[in-house]
Amino acid sequence: KPMDFSRFDGLAGNRFIERAVIDEVIYELMTLSGQEYVDIYAATVKEGGAKPAAPDQPSARIPETAAG
Numbered sequence: 001k002p003m004d005f006s007r008f009d010g011l012a013g014n015r016f017i018e019r020a021v022i023d024e025v026i027y028e029l030m031t032l033s034g035q036e037y038v039d040i041y042a043a044t045v046k047e048g049g050a051k052p053a054a055p056d057q058p059s060a061r062i063p064e065t066a067a068g
């Protein structure tokens with residue numbers, strides 16, 4: 001289904017609005033792909049700078065937005 005971002009018309013350049021749009025896109029991709037969202041760069045994990053969440057811990061996820 002198409003995503004509607006018309007409510008953000010005229011707000012380009014606002015980093016909070018742009019981040020909200022990206023978060024919605026990422027959340028939709030996560031839903032469609034069945035993969036969980038992890039808020040960490042892959043390079044950081046490859047370098048050993050972070051460990052993935054243990055299976056018994058809740059996974060990181062993006063917050064719900066006001067978008068429908």
